[in-house]
Amino acid sequence: MQTMRTLEKEIPSARESPFSSSSVSLPAMGPRYALRTYGCQMNVHDSEKVANLLHHAGFRPAEHEQDAEVLLINTCSIREKAENRLYSDLGALREWKAAGPGRVLGVGGCVAQQEGDSVLRRFRHLDFVFGTHNLRLVPAMVEAARSGQRQSRTEESRSLERFDLPERHAAFEGSRPGQSFLTVMEGCDMFCTFCIVPRTRGREISRPAAGILAEAQDLVGRGVVELKLLGQTVNAYGRHDLRRGKTAEAGTLAFGELLTRLAEIPEIRRLRYTSPHPLFFDEALVRAHAEIPEVCPHVHLPLQAGSDRTLERMHRRYTVAEYLGIVERLRAARPDIALTTDVIVGFPGETRAEFEETLAVVGEVAFVDAYSFKYSPRPETAAAAMDGALDPVEAQERLAELQALQHDLTLAANRARVGERTEVLVEGQSARGERQQRGRDPYHRVVNFSVPEPEEAPPTGSFVSVELVEATPHSLIGERPKDRPELKDPLRLVDGREPASSMA
Numbered sequence: 001m002q003t004m005r006t007l008e009k010e011i012p013s014a015r016e017s018p019f020s021s022s023s024v025s026l027p028a029m030g031p032r033y034a035l036r037t038y039g040c041q042m043n044v045h046d047s048e049k050v051a052n053l054l055h056h057a058g059f060r061p062a063e064h065e066q067d068a069e070v071l072l073i074n075t076c077s078i079r080e081k082a083e084n085r086l087y088s089d090l091g092a093l094r095e096w097k098a099a100g101p102g103r104v105l106g107v108g109g110c111v112a113q114q115e116g117d118s119v120l121r122r123f124r125h126l127d128f129v130f131g132t133h134n135l136r137l138v139p140a141m142v143e144a145a146r147s148g149q150r151q152s153r154t155e156e157s158r159s160l161e162r163f164d165l166p167e168r169h170a171a172f173e174g175s176r177p178g179q180s181f182l183t184v185m186e187g188c189d190m191f192c193t194f195c196i197v198p199r200t201r202g203r204e205i206s207r208p209a210a211g212i213l214a215e216a217q218d219l220v221g222r223g224v225v226e227l228k229l230l231g232q233t234v235n236a237y238g239r240h241d242l243r244r245g246k247t248a249e250a251g252t253l254a255f256g257e258l259l260t261r262l263a264e265i266p267e268i269r270r271l272r273y274t275s276p277h278p279l280f281f282d283e284a285l286v287r288a289h290a291e292i293p294e295v296c297p298h299v300h301l302p303l304q305a306g307s308d309r310t311l312e313r314m315h316r317r318y319t320v321a322e323y324l325g326i327v328e329r330l331r332a333a334r335p336d337i338a339l340t341t342d343v344i345v346g347f348p349g350e351t352r353a354e355f356e357e358t359l360a361v362v363g364e365v366a367f368v369d370a371y372s373f374k375y376s377p378r379p380e381t382a383a384a385a386m387d388g389a390l391d392p393v394e395a396q397e398r399l400a401e402l403q404a405l406q407h408d409l410t411l412a413a414n415r416a417r418v419g420e421r422t423e424v425l426v427e428g429q430s431a432r433g434e435r436q437q438r439g440r441d442p443y444h445r446v447v448n449f450s451v452p453e454p455e456e457a458p459p460t461g462s463f464v465s466v467e468l469v470e471a472t473p474h475s476l477i478g479e480r481p482k483d484r485p486e487l488k489d490p491l492r493l494v495d496g497r498e499p500a501s502s503m504a
Contacts, residue, residue: 184231188233229273300339370406421468
């Protein structure tokens with residue numbers, strides 16, 4: 001997609017620092033901004049990066065969108081429904097834009113990367129569009145929009161400068177005290193036939209380990225105790241450099257070694273990563289779940305389909321037997337590991353027999369939870385041109401059947417844990433009421449627990465021991481032990497069990 005030229009002056013290039021004082025001229029207490037974010041955790045983290053850039057440029061967050069002078073929408077295009085939601089939002093925001101002179105409206109994310117200039121042409125009240133490789137340009141693009149310039153910056157970049165972002169601003173508060181995302185790589189080279197990510201996020205590029213470790217050190221200095229490593233195929237981190245014998249030159253590591261290095265930072269209590277690809281579960285990564293206490297006993301392991309024929313049409317590059325082999329190795333390394341997954345139903349050509357194979361695999365693995373969706377054709381993907389589209393009614397029936405199975409599996413997994421004691425990282429007040437707090441345990445399960453009075457709630461970002469007393473399909477219910485004995489090492493003595501110390 002070609003970028004539009006500005007009417008008066010150029011936005012700084014990717015090699016200039018758009019958050020430096022010379023690039024953006026805004027008052028110390030600049031305009032108020034709001035962000036809408038749709039899609040994956042990478043999008044959530046991208047929005048955090050943009051918010052931090054805006055803080056460095058003198059902006060401050062608006063309490064409500066109606067109070068904002070700048071509104072940015074970070075989009076998702078993984079399914080058509082998410083893309084249509086953007087167009088609906090933009091239509092409704094004509095009134096928001098007209099209600100305040102000088103208001104700025106921008107769109108970023110995967111739809112922006114995919115559609116670029118066409119979104120600007122379709123919505124004349126939209127000021128600018130920025131792609132997934134151009135987050136660093138946002139403050140300068142806002143300034144240009146305030147001068148009446150409309151533009152699109154969606155050019156792709158292989159430069160490592162995309163990772164060159166300022167440290168967290170002192171006034172910027174993350175949405176999850178005690179927790180933080182940490183980008184280790186971006187892009188994808190797998191080209192699954194249903195997936196638009198290689199076209200919206202670009203090819204794989206791994207961040208040098210020194211930058212990852214430095215950011216981790218900075219985050220723990222700000223009170224972060226749980227890191228979630230992000231990448232479109234996160235466990236493919238550094239693989240191209242390793243294959244070419246250029247890890248030293250590139251400054252990368254094998255993914256298992258990166259986990260080891262991060263776990264050596266004393267303040268880090270939990271390490272998570274998402275989303276991995278089954279193809280890159282090597283022995284070092286499997287061993288990490290047995291040998292590194294900080295690596296949480298949870299893996300999100302996308303299945304997508306349980307039929308070899310469907311997997312081949314999807315170009316997933318593994319068979320059902322190979323996938324089940326990874327499950328077996330992970331459970332041998334960490335018997336209590338919680339597995340979650342992604343599943344697509346109604347992929348082109350999927351027969352009833354193939355769908356039943358998927359049901360069988362889901363039942364055999366007994367996933368703790370699953371994200372399941374009907375296939376949605378995406379532009380410029382190989383699957384969009386395939387024959388054998390499933391009737392929408394049949395696709396919906398299959399999705400309901402799969403989700404009913406997963407509902408039972410999730411409820412059974414949660415009920416099996418009643419009576420255990422677990423360690424919860426507090427996230428704040430539960431939707432269940434002011435005397436309920438919520439958080440997540442090492443298995444990434446939501447735990448709601450009671451407090452005597454709201455003012456006695458433990459601080460967000462702190463660890464508490466919780467006894468599990470009830471299970472629902474969506475969460476675990478717990479109570480804090482009356483004697484409140486805290487575990488010395490919550491990841492090594494989760495629920496009173498020692499993880500396996502070696503491969504079985």
